[in-house]
Amino acid sequence: MELIETRNLTIVDDIHETDGTRASPPLRKVAVVSVLKNPFAGKPASDMQPLIEASPALGTALGTRILSALDGRDAQSYGKAGIVGINGFQEHANALLTTVFANPIRDAIGDAQAWISSFTKVAAPGESIDVPMNHKGDVFVRSHYDGMSLAVPGGPLADEIAIIFCVATGGRINARVGGLTHKEVVARS
Numbered sequence: 001m002e003l004i005e006t007r008n009l010t011i012v013d014d015i016h017e018t019d020g021t022r023a024s025p026p027l028r029k030v031a032v033v034s035v036l037k038n039p040f041a042g043k044p045a046s047d048m049q050p051l052i053e054a055s056p057a058l059g060t061a062l063g064t065r066i067l068s069a070l071d072g073r074d075a076q077s078y079g080k081a082g083i084v085g086i087n088g089f090q091e092h093a094n095a096l097l098t099t100v101f102a103n104p105i106r107d108a109i110g111d112a113q114a115w116i117s118s119f120t121k122v123a124a125p126g127e128s129i130d131v132p133m134n135h136k137g138d139v140f141v142r143s144h145y146d147g148m149s150l151a152v153p154g155g156p157l158a159d160e161i162a163i164i165f166c167v168a169t170g171g172r173i174n175a176r177v178g179g180l181t182h183k184e185v186v187a188r189s
Contacts, residue, residue, distance in 0.1 A: 001039060001050040001051065001054045002054065003036050003037075003054050003055075003096075004036060004037040005035065005036055006036065006157075007034075007035040007152075008032070008033060008034050008035065008065070009031075009035075010031070010032050010033075010069050011030065011032075011033070011148075012028065012069050013028070013030075013148070014028050015028075015173060017173070018172070018174055019174045021173050021174035023170075023173045025073075027168060027169055027170050027172075027173055028168065028169045029148050029166065029168045029169075030066055030070060030075075030166065030167050031131065031148050031165070032065045032066055032164070032165050032166075033150075033163070033164045034058060034061070034062060034162070034163045035152060035155050035156050035160050035161070035163075036058075036096075036160060036161050036162075036163065037159060037160060038084065038085060038088045038092055038159050038160055038161045039051075040088060040092055041085065041087040041088050042088075048092070048095035051092065051095035052095050052098055052100060052101075053100075054096075055095070055098065055100055056100050056101060056103070056104055058096065058101060058163060059100070059101040059102060059104035059105050060104040060108075062163070062165050063104050063105040063108030063109070064108065066165065066167055067109070070109075070167065070169070073169045074109075074110075075109040075112075075136060075167035075168065075169060076135060076136060076144060076168060076182055077133045077134055077135050077144040077146065077167065077170075078105070078112065078116055078133055078134070078166060078167045078168075079116060079117045079118065079119075079132045079134065079147060079148070079166045080097050080102065080116055080117075080118045080163075080164060080165050080166070081093075081097075081120060081129050081132075081166075082096060082097055082118075082120040082121075082161060082164065083121060083122075083123050083129050083152065083156055083161070083162040084156070084161050085122075085125070085155075085156040085157050085158040085159055086122060086158045087158040088159070088160075088161060089122065090120050090121060090122050092161055093120040093161055093163065094120055096161065096163050097118055097120065097163065101163075102116055105165055106136075109136065111186075111189060113136070113137055114134060114135060114136055114137055114138050116134075117132035117133060117134050118132070119131065123156075125152070125154050125155050125158075126151055126153060126154055128149055129149070129150065129151070129164070130148075130149050131149075131164055132145075133146045133167075133168060135182065135185065137182075137185040137186070138180060138185045140179065141179070141180050142178065142179040142180070143171030143172055143179070143182065144168070144172070144182065146168060146171065146172050147166075148168075170182070
């Protein structure tokens with residue numbers, strides 16, 4: 001099955017200050033979004049395998065866009081999400097967000113072994129979604145429990161799916177809840 005892209009978006013958010021604490025360099029959060037025609041729109045298909053099999057190429061494309069938006073910076077955390085247009089089913093996004101989709105992105109950003117937080121939903125065009133994120137090397141690095149909130153302007157349409165992958169160059173600015181650190185994870189790998 002060939003996935004047909006109708007739009008793509010790249011969102012770059014450079015955060016310079018939080019809670020009175022300046023970040024140097026700024027924390028960069030990146031979201032890449034691919035809006036696709038949903039081949040199963042209006043059809044309660046029971047076999048999601050065609051979407052799963054088509055998803056690694058999508059992961060490769062999103063990984064390339066992530067690296068471009070990072071502009072030489074390293075990603076430390078990540079998360080994924082999907083919004084299915086109202087003529088589809090939540091499972092359509094879940095089929096596109098499996099491990100075979102994510103592995104090319106893990107390879108692109110490097111040293112990514114941890115489970116990837118995710119969230120999917122069915123929604124009308126323009127509704128927002130919160131994409132949860134966690135550390136790419138160990139899900140228990142509390143400073144990297146974060147996320148991005150975003151919306152696809154005017155999308156996804158009823159017969160589309162928006163697939164989203166987010167990365168960040170660090171944990172929350174001024175994180176202070178303790179626990180395992182990014183440096184400790186890097187040191188043990």
